Amino acid sequence: MSWKGPVSEASGGRAAVVQAGYAAxxxxxxxxxxxxxxxxxxxWAFCETRLLHLAAMVLxxxxxxxxxxxxxxxxxxxxxxxxxxxxxxxxxxxxxxxMKFLADRLSGRDLDARLVDSVTYITCALCxxxxxxxTLTVGTC
Numbered sequence: 564m565s566w567k568g569p570v571s572e573a574s575g576g577r578a579a580v581v582q583a584g585y586a587a588x589x590x591x592x593x594x595x596x597x598x599x600x601x602x603x604x605x606x607w608a609f610c611e612t613r614l615l616h617l618a619a620m621v622l623x624x625x626x627x628x629x630x631x632x633x634x635x636x637x638x639x640x641x642x643x644x645x646x647x648x649x650x651x652x653x654x655x656x657x658x659x660x661x662m663k664f665l666a667d668r669l670s671g672r673d674l675d676a677r678l679v680d681s682v683t684y685i686t687c688a689l690c691x692x693x694x695x696x697x698t699l700t701v702g703t704c
Contacts, residue, residue, distance in 0.1 A: 607694030
């Protein structure tokens with residue numbers, strides 16, 4: 564199945580089932596995104612999750628920098644999948660990344676994308692540095 568075109572290509576009752584499946588997947592992606600964000604911000608604080616946090620930070624770095632080399636710095640595979648799903652559902656794809664989308668929705672304003680991205684990158688780098696420093700000095704449980 565291709566990612567191109569809205570769900571209306573499906574016929575009859577199948578379209579409603581497909582739409583419901585896409586809506587469920589969209590919700591799962593939202594929850595996954597938000598869970599990853601919370602874990603990125605707080606995972607370093609608990610010695611039991613510190614190594615998992617570092618692994619998550621490596622994956623985020625691989626996406627932002629590694630895949631970002633080919634798709635643009637800050638590229639998020641999870642966001643790309645979700646935006647493609649929204650297109651498939653016939654929804655307008657948000658401009659910018661997931662953090663801008665979330666910040667805009669929470670604030671009710673159209674925030675500057677560069678500011679949101681800068682705050683995101685700096686916060687992520689600080690959390691990664693704290694996690695690495697704590698793991699190297701204090702260790703894990």
